[in-house]
Amino acid sequence: xxxxxxIAKNTFRETxxxxxxxxxxxxxxxxxxxxxxxxxxxxxxxxxxxxFGLAGIYIFGSIITIFLGVSIIYKELERRTLYFxxxxxxxxxxxxxxxxxxLFTAIILTTLVMTVVYLGVIxxxxxxxxxxxxxxxxxxxxxxGLFVALLVFFSTISTPLTSTIAAVxxxxxxxxxxxxxxxxxxxxxxxxxxxxxxxxxxxxLEKFDIRISAxxxxxxxxxxxxxxxxxxxxxxxxxxxxxxxxxKRKEL
Amino acid sequence: MNLSLTLKRVFAILLLAGAITSQYVYxxxxxxxxxxxxxxxSLGFVKAFDLGLNSATAGFxxxxxxxxxxPTLKFGFDQYSKDLxxxxxxxxxxxxxxxxxxxxxxxxxxxxxxxxxxxxxxxxVREADPDWRVSFFLATLFHLYxxxxxxxAKYFDTAARDPKAPYYIKRFSENYGIAPNVRQQTEQxxxxxSQSSDDPETKARAGAYLTRxxxxxxxxxxxxxxxxxxxKLPGDVSDLVTGGILKAxxxxxxxxQFKMYGGTVGIVK
Amino acid sequence: MIEIKHIKKFYGARTIVDDLSLTVKNGxxxxxxxxxxxxxxxxxxMMVGLASPDEGSITIGGKPSSDxxxxxxxxxxxxxxxxxxxxxxxxFLEFCGELFQKHKSGREYLGILKELGIYDARxxxxxxxxxxxxxxxxxxxVLVNDPDYIFLDEPLxxxxxxGRREIKKIILELKARKKTIFFNSHxxxxxxxxxxxxxxxxxxKLLYSGSVKEFCKGRSLEERFVETVERERNTTxxxxxxxxxAEIHAPKS
Numbered sequence: 001x002x003x004x005x006x007i008a009k010n011t012f013r014e015t016x017x018x019x020x021x022x023x024x025x026x027x028x029x030x031x032x033x034x035x036x037x038x039x040x041x042x043x044x045x046x047x048x049x050x051x052f053g054l055a056g057i058y059i060f061g062s063i064i065t066i067f068l069g070v071s072i073i074y075k076e077l078e079r080r081t082l083y084f085x086x087x088x089x090x091x092x093x094x095x096x097x098x099x100x101x102x103l104f105t106a107i108i109l110t111t112l113v114m115t116v117v118y119l120g121v122i123x124x125x126x127x128x129x130x131x132x133x134x135x136x137x138x139x140x141x142x143x144x145g146l147f148v149a150l151l152v153f154f155s156t157i158s159t160p161l162t163s164t165i166a167a168v169x170x171x172x173x174x175x176x177x178x179x180x181x182x183x184x185x186x187x188x189x190x191x192x193x194x195x196x197x198x199x200x201x202x203x204x205l206e207k208f209d210i211r212i213s214a215x216x217x218x219x220x221x222x223x224x225x226x227x228x229x230x231x232x233x234x235x236x237x238x239x240x241x242x243x244x245x246x247x248k249r250k251e252l
Numbered sequence: 253m254n255l256s257l258t259l260k261r262v263f264a265i266l267l268l269a270g271a272i273t274s275q276y277v278y279x280x281x282x283x284x285x286x287x288x289x290x291x292x293x294s295l296g297f298v299k300a301f302d303l304g305l306n307s308a309t310a311g312f313x314x315x316x317x318x319x320x321x322x323p324t325l326k327f328g329f330d331q332y333s334k335d336l337x338x339x340x341x342x343x344x345x346x347x348x349x350x351x352x353x354x355x356x357x358x359x360x361x362x363x364x365x366x367x368x369x370x371x372x373x374x375x376x377v378r379e380a381d382p383d384w385r386v387s388f389f390l391a392t393l394f395h396l397y398x399x400x401x402x403x404x405a406k407y408f409d410t411a412a413r414d415p416k417a418p419y420y421i422k423r424f425s426e427n428y429g430i431a432p433n434v435r436q437q438t439e440q441x442x443x444x445x446s447q448s449s450d451d452p453e454t455k456a457r458a459g460a461y462l463t464r465x466x467x468x469x470x471x472x473x474x475x476x477x478x479x480x481x482x483x484k485l486p487g488d489v490s491d492l493v494t495g496g497i498l499k500a501x502x503x504x505x506x507x508x509q510f511k512m513y514g515g516t517v518g519i520v521k
Numbered sequence: 522m523i524e525i526k527h528i529k530k531f532y533g534a535r536t537i538v539d540d541l542s543l544t545v546k547n548g549x550x551x552x553x554x555x556x557x558x559x560x561x562x563x564x565x566x567m568m569v570g571l572a573s574p575d576e577g578s579i580t581i582g583g584k585p586s587s588d589x590x591x592x593x594x595x596x597x598x599x600x601x602x603x604x605x606x607x608x609x610x611x612x613f614l615e616f617c618g619e620l621f622q623k624h625k626s627g628r629e630y631l632g633i634l635k636e637l638g639i640y641d642a643r644x645x646x647x648x649x650x651x652x653x654x655x656x657x658x659x660x661x662x663v664l665v666n667d668p669d670y671i672f673l674d675e676p677l678x679x680x681x682x683x684g685r686r687e688i689k690k691i692i693l694e695l696k697a698r699k700k701t702i703f704f705n706s707h708x709x710x711x712x713x714x715x716x717x718x719x720x721x722x723x724x725x726k727l728l729y730s731g732s733v734k735e736f737c738k739g740r741s742l743e744e745r746f747v748e749t750v751e752r753e754r755n756t757t758x759x760x761x762x763x764x765x766x767a768e769i770h771a772p773k774s
Binding site: 002003006007009010013014017018079080081083084085086087088089090091251252 | 532566569571572595604605612622672
């Protein structure tokens with residue numbers, strides 16, 4: 001258990017020292033600040049301001065997550081830095097969970113930095129603290145957690161390029177499986193059953209998107225918040241378990 | 253080829269200047285060509301690729317593209333209606349497109365602009381976030397163009413109940429119907445709109461409506477002066493000039509012509 | 522004691538380690554020699570838990586090598602090590618140390634860095650280190666838990682003569698402290714100097730295991746190594762050729 005946190009701390013330290021991360025973060029902060037200009041174009045409509053700001057945090061957060069996560073374990077396997085770790089009293093599970101926690105913590109930190117700027121812009125324009133926007137960011141952090149677990153899993157079974165392509169496809173798919181299912185329901189039959197299976201097996205990211213409600217001042221129910229947290233934790237656990245399974249079978 | 257360092261630097265600067273010039277020429281060329289509408293995008297297609305960022309996509313499309321289609325309806329009303337439909341489909345609670353359409357559409361050349369604006373406004377009241385501007389501008393349409401004071405009163409009341417409505421909007425809305433005549437009421441409507449808006453374009457439009465109404469009052473007063481001089485009311489507004497009452501006729505801010513009907517001024521398209 | 526009993530390792534259809542058995546006594550320095558691709562690194566990986574034997578068993582200090590607890594008293598230095606480039610030398614040592622239940626203190630890490638001659642670079646990012654400095658850092662992290670069993674894969678690789686002398690000195694000091702050291706090496710001259718016993722592996726098979734003197738028989742280790750490997754190679758070639766010869770000379774019935 002202790003080793004998980006040692007590895008997490010080390011992973012976090014390595015991650016936040018990556019200069020390219022600061023490049024992407026810099027762009028994201030410029031973007032969030034530029035939404036002030038949007039306030040002028042949109043006649044100070046807070047809906048436009050909030051939706052652009054939250055969209056920016058999501059897009060840049062996803063780019064940072066994919067960029068950092070696709071090679072997180074792959075790189076250690078390729079460069080054999082894992083030899084130092086696994087030759088010590090450290091299990092594969094310690095490595096998987098530790099790397100997940102370290103990377104997730106770094107992503108939470110970068111998301112919070114972008115969120116602070118966003119909240120500042122909204123407060124400056126509207127005089128109100130956007131509490132629902134903060135909740136939307138919390139949901140985004142849950143989504144990114146699931147996504148990090150997914151990337152850790154991919155990293156144990158494929159190269160960074162394949163992982164990136166799969167991650168991008170899943171991020172689009174994860175937000176549109178619901179629409180695909182509704183369309184398939186009209187077709188019915190075995191096709192619908194197949195799509196239903198895909199819908200339930202693959203990560204469903206739609207539930208993490210409460211941005212459209214948040215910008216219109218609608219809060220999710222307590223039950224929905226709880227279910228979303230449970231889903232994120234359970235699915236992430238499944239993915240980390242799979243990552244551990246494949247890492248154990250990997251010849252180092 | 254062994255170029256000196258200076259020549260290499262000059263060459264680099266020329267390359268950059270060439271790139272900048274080509275961009276400038278491209279922009280100039282684009283300005284001369286008529287703008288082209290974006291190909292029609294289906295709601296399903298956009299939702300499949302926007303990563304769930306529906307409200308941001310709706311806002312982006314509205315602020316960057318569709319809002320500029322008014323007031324000239326440069327691609328036609330059908331295209332505008334489709335674009336607005338896409339935005340409403342992505343985010344039906346987004347009130348900006350509704351109230352802006354209700355405000356601007358009536359002044360376009362689309363023959364059925366009033367009914368279309370009313371339909372959009374009523375949809376906005378049903379579906380959008382509670383926004384006093386949607387119901388206030390809709391009420392204005394009923395008052396001005398339909399003479400439907402019942403519907404106008406209903407929507408003015410809806411506007412007044414929005415906690416975010418400014419004071420003079422609430423004051424006007426809650427006192428709708430008590431002014432002695434319609435024109436006075438209408439002047440009050442536009443006065444309220446002008447005062448409540450920070451947007452220069454909205455203020456300008458409200459100011460233009462007020463100016464026109466003041467021109468009506470002015471011309472009707474001058475018609476009485478004409479009657480005192482000539483013993484009868486002028487048959488046409490031009491009689492005020494030919495009769496020496498006015499040096500020149502005022503210009504309607506919206507470009508319509510004034511018409512005299514038995515001492516009362518109206519407009520002709 | 523390190524006990525390896527009849528271990529085998531396959532990668533697909535290839536046999537990498539073939540029925541290898543040997544014992545390393547506590548407090549001794551054991552040199553594991555062989556050509557490239559002979560199976561040295563694979564054997565060492567199985568001993569430190571990076572890989573598992575497909576058959577056989579390995580125990581270290583009486584515990585199976587697959588047990589995490591066995592590695593509490595193990596230090597391992599991989600060949601041509603890669604590091605976490607953005608960490609400093611000291612941060613890397615601290616990270617390695619924290620993975621053990623019992624490890625040295627902050628001041629002791631500085632002592633290790635001094636001993637290995639990279640103290641001045643302790644606060645520099647590892648990606649600024651030279652190859653020799655990285656090799657020394659790789660050795661330094663072996664010592665963070667004061668292990669009883671030390672596994673070194675090509676510890677002298679990439680070091681200048683001065684560096685090699687320093688490392689050899691440290692190995693002998695560790696031996697004096699009753700540590701058991703098992704290392705792979707190509708540099709036979711240095712191996713001869715510091716080893717008590719050697720093992721010779723060729724194409725996954727152990728050709729010799731025992732004292733250096735007995736193996737060398739008065740000649741240099743390099744001479745004897747080359748002779749032994751070539752003899753084994755020729756024997757293998759003859760065995761694969763002999764059935765064809767037997768066919769030719771078999772009496773006609």
